[in-house]
Amino acid sequence: MDLKAKRTVTAYSFLALPSLFFLLIRIFPTLSAFSLSVHTQKGSLTTSNYHQMFADPVFWHSLLNTLAYVVLTIPLQIVIGLLMAMAIERVERLRWFYRIVYFLPYITSIVAVSWVWRLMYDPNTGLFNEILGWVGIAPQNFLQDPKEALISVGAVMIWQMMGFSMLIYSAGLQAIPRLYYSAARIDGAGSWKIFWRITLPLLNPTTAFLAVTGGIQAMQTFTQVENLTGSSGAAAGGPLHSTVSMVVYMYNNGFQEFNMQYASAVAVVLFVIIMIITLFQLKTISRTIEY
């Protein structure tokens, strides 16, 4: 065997087992999901799952809620993360302390975080209403109020994710050569201008990364909704379907109603939407700036 052939064999022998794994665990199930989605529970070929889905108002609630989670939480967690990163840059001492504290929520279990916030949100005995009472605002129902529930869930998501944005932005900020700032100052530019014309554009790749990954994550919202609104009596996603996300909807149909085919159809739709949003984001946000 000549060298090239030998190399090829070696390479593929190393890759054989893992490739098999990917085929079995990722590619085959993807096809299976698509296939399931066009079958009925008895096994005949049909598009009825999709018809049923588009006719179900709860599905549309889940779609709108999921989009709301994306639109509500991503910009805020990015902006707050950026502000925190910039504020930390200004601090001389104890930078590591701030970084740790702000990053702590991100590494904490979503389940634990959700239950703590659920306790704080409690309309009768929760911390938040107590604090609101101190400043004379009437108690809110938060998670039990259809008008406030989604935002309440969103707040938990932002609280957990902003530390991640902060960390990534910190790295991005440190990568900007001080030279640019000095040059701008010599040219007489004020802080505001420096931020808009130099800092922000140079952080573009970072912002793009955070927006895309954050968007995908927000589309997959599940654990928070389950633990903030679920209970032994009622399925998660209330009150009145105001917090149900697409994954929650899929889970309820697949693993509580045990309609795997229908749930697969929901999952396929979710997949398509994630693809569309990701491609859209990549097209509009990615602009490289050369100086």
Place this chain on the structure above:
Amino acid sequence: MCGVLFVALPFLWMILSSLKSLSDFYSFTFFPKHIDWSAYQYIFGQTEYLRWYLNSFIVGIVVTVSGLLFDSLIGYVLAKHRFPGSKVVFVLILSTFMIPTEMLVIPWYVMSVKLHWVDSYWGIMFPGMIEAFGVFLMRQFMFGVPDDLLNAARIDGMSEFRIWWNVAVPQVKPALSALGIITFLGNWNAYLWPVIIISSSKMRTLPVGIALYASADNGGGIQWNTIMAMSTIAVIPIIIVFLIFQKQIVEGITLTGVKG
């Protein structure tokens, strides 16, 4: 900065609440009326909490080690070996990255039922053994390994496998530790798939155990103090580990964010 307070407040609340007795929750009190350890006693005495902890640990370690081994191997082969089809394989693996797990959990479950993997360690672990993200990251870092080192080893007659293990792997240690931390963390906190595949109480991982306990009907309303105690014990070790390894963790996550 008052931002610190906003961030730290929920943690504080969690710890304080875990030390309250159940009656403290009928009205608002900031501090426990008197420190009540009964929630903690209950956890260790009456629930399978420790087992859940162990399960999470086992799953986390196995998946992380598997991921590191396979991801670095695949990344090494894809980065340092030129052979027909290497691009295709890479694109194929990368494309799986775009597939959300939500879509896969249903087929995984159907598969697990057929293969009797339900409610087992393997059932919890198998989806995460190799991650496309890890392969991508390792490949990026493997590019940085000097070819001279590899060729020298080849001239010395080392087998390709030995070369990977003894030469390439030590060169990418920072990336490995970063990936290891991210993988472990992701598995420790994983919820969707574990809650689907686990059915018995003794196989639960920590997040599933806490969640199912909290939302179960415990014959007396939500057992807040126990839930808070469970959460506290779940969170404190992570915080301690984080404090010890903070430098590596922060570097690691930043590294993947910058390269990704």
